[in-house]
Amino acid sequence: MIHISDLKANIGETPILKGLSLDIEPGTVHAIMGPNAAGKSTLSKVVAGHEDYDVKSGDITLNGESIMELSAEERAQKGIFMSFQYPVAIPGISTAYFVRTAVNAVRTANGEEEMDAVTFLKTARERMKWVGMDKALLNRPLNVGFSGGEKKRNEIFQLAMLEPQFAILDETDSGLDIDALRTVADGVNKMRDPKRSFLVITHYQRLLDYLKPDVVHVLVDGRIVYTGGFELVHTLEEHGYGWAEEQIKNGEPVCPPGAEA
């Protein structure tokens, strides 16, 4: 579904991604873990089409078609969703109005009929329940005065409304208490589908315990340096990333503690 090959991207003159490759099949959940400043958030923004990042080389394809020349909104319309680490606030525009505008922008772009107000409201109420979001928030300006938890629930609610093919969750777990984390994870799990895939970016084990990713990648210094299964999450939680950085420095093959080389 999503295929990233040898992606190199800079911010200004500074290289951040240094040849990153990744394959994500339909219906799978991938996780990316890595130390601070490894390039995790850069990856999500480059996939979503943020213009602050200067892509030097490499390609990203969705269902075999390159998306590199597409604008952020065209990528969104094709079904790429990114849950923001820091969702923005828009005064004066209610959450309901914003989400409906987005849903219909995506539908129109795909030649589908717009969702009418009644259907929208019914669907929205139902999906807000999935993420434990107070329905009063529908009528409040988007993210204005929302708590950290409410903002993150709102992201997953929008994910549920937009029904993308591919969703990146960028540190969706940061700033959430354990209960909120569980409801957010439940919301994501409800959205799992053989045709939909996820890329979960996180520092922590907690969210992954609920999402049970199929594949786990270790991102260090702009490259995927090791890929394993769910068990890797526990190794990383216990040992951190120092071993990987050390092995790279020494020119050794990357191999987690306790794993076979």
Next chain:
Amino acid sequence: MSDWRATFVANQETFVGGAHALAWREDALAAFEDAGMPRPKAHAWKHTPLKALKTAFNAAPVAYSGTTPRIEGAVNIVLVGGVVDPSQSDALPEGVTVTSLQANLSMGAPALPTDAPATLNAPFDTLNKAFVNGGTVVTVAKNSTIEAPIVLVHVGGATGHAVHVQNHIRLERSAKATIVELWAMDGLANALTTTDTADNAELHHIVLQNNGPEALFLADHRHVLGRNARVFGTSVALGSLLARVGVHTRLNGEGAECDLSGVYLGHGSQHHDHTLRMEHKAPNCTSNQRFRGILGGKSRGVFSSLLVVTETGVKADGTQDNRNVLLSETARANSEPMLEIYTDDVKAAHGSAIGKLDDEALFYMRARGIDASTARRMLTGGIAREIIADIADEAIRTHAETLVEAWLLESVA
């Protein structure tokens, strides 16, 4: 020949710096004469009548025999009529030097810090320069943290007489100090204070203005901040018949931060004016302003503050907040929080409110058995304490509280 020139000629004998200081003094006086007294309604003085300054004030020294206030737990440097009196002053801690400005005047006009912003009290800055007869140069050495606050205690002066004084404060790189100006003068006090806070230094600048009831006070404050420098300024204004504090701040280095706060308490026919200009010149600077007015009798309070973000002041974050309580039917408040913004990527907000004491709160307190005047004093005192709480040093904060308590007992019935 203007009154001021006649006075200048008459006072010449007493000027410090002798004959070769006369040239720059003359230039300053000529500049004053060129500018002339501000016309009524001149923009910078729109809310502050200058009738009391129409005639010239004799600037010759006058004898002083009063009791000098001191702040316990602080280093007091006493200036009588602008002149440092070593016999009344405390020893300085290591890392600070305070020299009398007198010594410098014979070598030339007092130097302002590089990049110091312009005066907001024009044309009285030129008058100050022409007549300047005292003040200090305070320097805090780099990397020194001075625990004890340094208090410049200004006493002396007399009705009909003027003292023109300058205090130049410099904190070198990564220094930290609290410098206080305590004012207890009579007559006209025309004071220039410059502060130059170098990279990563932190200055707490507190002005406790408790001049005599007939005094006239013109304070010209100019702050310049280097990279990551921090200035916390608090003005507590209680005394004087007419007091104008013009504070011009330039955030000149990236990441500089300046918080200015103040409380002005007016009774009788007092007039308190705080005119501010905060200039965000470097990126990523933060500024906050919080001023409170408590105005009774026929007093008037003016807060006029302009926040400027220049083209280079990107990622500025600035706030202005002014609240006034009018205690009598005849008190008056003017509030002008202004923004001038020349770049995007800024966050600025301001608010102002003018009203009376909260009736509900008063009733609540009375229903608990507190008499009405105590309740009023408590509420107004609470407003003042909101600002005084910003003073980090305990000795200074306590002194400010004592001054305010005394004012409340006298003024709030």
Next chain:
Amino acid sequence: MSQVQDLPIDQDYKYGFETDVEQDIMPPGLDEDVIRNISAKKGEPEWLTEYRLAAYAAWLEMTEPHWAHLKYTPIDYKAISYFAVPKRVVLDSLDDLDPEIKATFDKLGIPLDEQKMLAGVAVDAVFDSVSVATTFRAKLLEQGVIFMSISEAVHEYPEMVKKYLGSVIPVRDNFFAALNAAVFTDGTFVYIPPGTRCPMELSTYFRINARGTGQFERTLIIADKGSYVSYLEGCTAPMRDENQLHAACVELVALEDAVIKYSTVQNWYPGNKDGVGGIYNFVTKRGKCLGNRSKISWTQVETGSAVTWKYPSCLLIGDDSVGEFYSVAVTNNHQQADTGTKMIHLGKNTKSTIVSKGISAGKSTQSYRGLVQINPKATGARNHTQCDSLLIGDLCGAHTFPTVDVRNNDSQVEHEATTSSIGEDQLFYCRQRGLSEEDAVALIVNGFCKDVFRELPMEFAIEATKLLAVTLEGAVG
């Protein structure tokens, strides 16, 4: 061949065409003779000629104000023609109106045939110096509502005009008001009788057409006891590379329990992308809440003009009277606007509300300038001011200059203001959810202006939203 022609200037200003119509234009310049001449052409009574001459004498002693945050090439008052009227103006019947003028208003979306008009809106159409048509006059008069050009009112209701003209904006009020009082040529007169709710929206549409002229109109609206009127003005001008002066005066008087709602959609030609041409809009608008419990509400959407200098104000004289000011001002390219309001509280328990939203883009500059004054006798007065600026791009300026002056201790005044930008983060977020950049900007701007748009009559709110989008075209990216 149609003589309503589009001018070949590359601009998105769709009202920029010029009408080729035979006009009677006075030579440029201003002196007592010109004023006597204007007065004579209009067959005015002696008192009005004298009023004009007194205003002219006052104006000569005054100087153009320069305290506003505006920079513009000086206005040459000698180069302006103060009177330009189409030759074929017959007010008795629309059928006799020059078809070119009718076509002009058709093209502007203001059909003057009553049957074609928006239901419930009566229009006074002003073309350069003269009112060319006033619709639904007869129908309105059935209810006692007087709606006509001020030139006609001078003849038909001289006592009323004499009583109220200059009663809100004195001749010497300011430089531009004095000039207007000396040379005003036409405008609208409205009187709503006691207890009457005006059955339709009244509106005036101002069109500048002739070259080298200025427009100096005067509007006077009197709402008698317990009456209600909603009035709307719109304005456009051809695209030219000269700057033309528009110096209008609007006076409103609300008697006991009367309500006047005055809305403006100002879309004068703003000049081209490089700041060449455009209207200089120096306007004095003021309302007097004379009676107890009266209310005046100003709503303005300012998108046009090269330079705007405008402060619709309220004098709250009657006890319990209410003043409101809702404003959206958008500037792009090289436009400059210095606008705001004054709320002068004189009566007891008077209330005022100010909501101002300024949007600056391109190289434009915008200032909010406001005065809230609570006088000693205005006990129990209340004001709330909300004043927000939105910046798009890093070459524009947004300034806020409020003045609050409170002189009694039984009043409550609150002022809040914010300045922010349409951030890259906000735009990217919207685009990630599938919105185009333009839609995202429109969405954010509309959210920002919502508090003001909801004060406009429905159809004008839609028009204003569109106008905003046009003005901001190309502002991002």
